[in-house]
Amino acid sequence: MPGTVASALRCATISRIKRLPVGLIRCMNKPTSKVLVINDEPLILKELLKGLNAAARTLDNPFGITFIGALTAKEGLQLIERDGDVQIVIVDDKLYAVQEGGRRAGGRAASSRDAPRSLQMTALKLVQKITALRPELDLYILIEKEKEDQIVDALFAEAVDGYFYREERDYRGMYRILNAQIAERARTPFYDALRAYVLSAKDAWHTPGHSSGDSLRGSPWVNEFYEFMGEHVFDADLSVSVKALDSLMEPTGVIAEAQQMAAKAFGARKTFFATNGTSTANKVILQTLIAPGEKLLLDRNCHKSVHHGVVLSGARPVYLDSSVNRKYGVFGPVPKKTILRAIEEHPDAQLLVLTSCTYDGLRYDLKPIIEAAHARNIKVLIDEAWYAHARFHPALRPTALEAGADYVTQSAHKTLSAFSQAAFIHVNDADFKEHLFRENFNMHTSTSPMYSLIASLDVSRKQAVMEGYKLLQRTLMLADELRAQINATGAFRVLTLEDLLPEDVKDDGIRLDPTKITVDISSCGLTVDELQQELFSRFNITIEKSTFNTITLLLTIGTTRSKCSRLYDALMRIAREKRAPRRLYRTPDIPGFTELVYLPRDAYYCGGELVPLLDDNDQPNANLVGRICADQIVPYPPGIPVLVPGQLITENIVEYLIRYLRVQNKVELHGVVYQGYLPSIRVLSAAEERKLQPLRQTLPTRLVA
Ligand SMILES: Cc1ncc(COP(=O)(O)O)c(C=O)c1O
The missing domain is CATH 3.90.1150.10 (Aspartate Aminotransferase, domain 1)
Incomplete structure (x- = not known):
């Protein structure tokens, strides 16, 4: 068994059996990085690889760089697809195949000078294919001096990191540049600064009160917490007073740099780190983009945070009914025709919000939907809470950003290695108003964000690209x-x-x-x-x-x-154990949307009154029927609301909620208030309703396929 595999297994086993925190065990694998050179001339390729590998062996090589080669574009692409250790590709500006017969098609001197050659692929085409496969890779081009202008021009719009002259053969110089390129991508500006600061062990005369864990460590009552969590949880828990660590609310230093690196990695114009999950990220975007009364198209089954964003922004929502798989109780996407119709019927909408992929992994064909929205000047926010990993494998792409979304929110903690609550907000909107966004972001962001969360976003970006x-x-x-x-x-x-x-x-x-x-x-x-x-x-x-x-x-x-x-x-x-199949009791089907009678925000800010779901005879309370809900009533998980503020309550909904509470006693039902044992919901009083402007005459608020 190779040493690294054996030691990894040993470490995994030790940590399981003795239940030691893995961090306490020194199990540091060194990285392996391959640089793939694609050049169709065997002798030149051999010489390049020999020179570059010699440089890698004799110079400092922290990333374990080795150079490998491919003689054809096809072979190169196969290697890139197969070998996840490839970090950089060096592409010859033109690749020719030597043929058995036929005419000579390429011009450059070759090893087999007399054999006819034909163009396999231009550097431009190959670069595009590599980027489509693995956009995180660094790309260099080998060129001839005479053709420099022409090639650089052709590749201007592509993600090319640099050029080398083929004839120069400065292998040590090339190696240093490539090593530095990997070092740049593997940098974690915020985490590096945080670690350096912690290791410099400065005296803290600022928050947090535990003061690097000093308040806990010596305590006979709570030192166990310190031991359990580990020293760095505490000494990395710092405050905005530490200027070297920048400010999440106005980043200009290491946080700004880390965010820029994340934007590059995910293919966004700008990326922001959020320390309160996609939940807050969604609210920030809605508040930034929508003014009170402005129209919003949204999947009714969007996460509850989007519905909270509707209340906060004062949006006038048009709910799109999503598909439901009743056989398995699974919510699906909104039918494409429903979305396209909504876009047609509401060209005055500011924003379209969809979830892709859903909790169950269903993802939209987003491109035509986003194009239709953009044709009407409607911005698009895609909640990719469950899809932050997608950018890093072609089988999962296109991502929402790649499909043209203006805003994308991702829970980096759900599918990448970030700590819980750590999320990305990606922005691709050419009309992005950063000052407005900043105001809203700061409205929701704690002035004491947890620094290890920010560091975990930085590190998860690094891991994703490397x-x-x-x-x-x-x-x-x-x-x-x-x-x-x-x-x-x-x-x-x-x-x-x-x-x-x-x-x-x-x-x-x-x-x-x-x-x-x-x-x-x-x-x-x-x-x-x-x-x-x-x-x-x-x-x-x-x-x-x-x-x-x-x-x-x-x-x-x-x-x-x-x-x-x-x-x-x-x-x-x-x-x-071959048990006989049991009869499974279906969860009650979530009732369809009824009607939005008032703006969610207007309804939410009414004082309202609590009305029990059950009457004195333990029957569905008829007094609730026809009333307007003031809160969001949400079974969690999955977090999809049965009622939103401003929505009309029907008998069907009351019965559903009662059945739900009886059958699903382990599921939280957010928004339901217990008056003693009596589950109740907050509804608008008659007096409050009289004061509000109903939406009925002004807007159809629901669209079905
Ligand atoms: C679709 C969707 N959006 C947003 C969220 C909220 O994400 P977070 O837990 O990061 O706040 C969730 C959480 O489950 C979700 O399923």
Whole structure:
């Protein structure tokens, strides 16, 4: 077994058995970086590789750089696709193939001078193909002096990092430049500064009160917390008083730099770090883009934070009904025709908000939707809370930014290595008003953000660009294998895209993120609650989410093969116990949208009154029917509202909420208030309604396919 694999396994085993924090174990793998040179002349290529590898061996080589070669564009592309350690590609300005017969097509001297040659691919074409495959790679071009202007001109708009003259053969100089290029991409400006500051052990006469953990360390009562969390959690917990660490609210130093590097990595004009999740990121964008009374098109099943943004901004929402897969209790995307119709009917809307991918991994064919919105000057915000990893593997692209979205919010903590709450806000809007955004961002941002969260965003960007492709390659392979294993149990079945797609979006070009695996459990003989309990108590396994007949598993770049094996083993054991299938009680279907009678913000800011869901006879309270809800009523998870402020309450909705509370006693129902044991909801009083301007005459507020 190679040393690195063996030591990695040893470390993993030790940390599991002794339950030591992994950070305490010194298990530092050195990186491996490959620079691929694509040149079709075997002798020249051989000489280049020899010279460059000699430079790498004799000069300082912290990134483990080695040089490898490919003689054809095709072979080069295959290597880039196969080998996740390729970090830089050097492309000859023109690539020729030597042919057996025919005419001479290329001009340059070759090893086989007499053989005819034909152009395989220009550097421009190859650069475009490489960028489409792996945009995070650095690219250099080998050129001849005579053609310099022509080539640089042709590649001007491409992501080319630099040029080398083919004939110069300054291998040590080339190596130094390439090494510096990798060093630049692998930099983490904020984290580097934070670590340097912590290690310089300055005396803190500022917040936080624990003062680098000094208040805890010596305490007989709470030192255990200090020991458990680890010293750096405390000494890296600093404050805005530390000028060297910049300010999240007005970044000009290391935070600004880290954000710029993130923007480059994700393909945005600008990126901002948010330390209160995509939840806050969504609210900031809505408040920035929409003034009170302005129109907003949004998927009714958007995350609750978008609905909170509607209240905060005073937007006039037009809700788009999403598709629902009733067989599995899964919400799908909004049908394309509903979105396109909304865009046509509401050209005065400021913004369209969609979630892609959904919790279950369904993602839109965004390009035509965004183009239609842009044709009407409507900006587009895509909630990519579940899709921050997508940029780093071609099987998952295009991302929303690549499809042209103006604003994208991503929970870096959900699928990358950032700490919980750490999120990215990406901006691609040419009309972006940064001062307005800044005001809104600062309105929501704590003046004491946690610095380790910011550092984790910086580090997750670095990881994504340095090894995201390689890790995702592995994750996708594990996802494939796990699907086959789960299906092999006989009692569990992984749902395919076709299974998941509701009928009305079947032709909308929707795709599935394979890292989300939804499993039909209806043949296993357990209810979903029993299955989750069994997985947890017998096998130490916690899953992402469930519906009444499915469980959803989330694979990320942190998923290991042994974790997959343990899950497979658990499911196989449960399957072999051969329980008779149970009758599964469907979760009540979420009622369709009723009607928005008042602006959500107007309704929300009414004092309202609490009315119980049940009457004195324990029946659905008829007094609620026809009333207007003042709060957002949201089962969590998944966080999709049953009622929004300003919405008309019907008998159906009251019955649904009661059934939901009875059947789903483990799910939170945000917005429901308990008066003693009585679940109640806040509704507008008659007097309050009289004072408000109803929307009825002014606007249809709901669109269905
Ligand atoms: C679609 C969607 N958007 C936003 C969020 C909120 O993200 P965060 O937890 O980062 O605040 C979630 C959380 O589950 C979500 O599912």
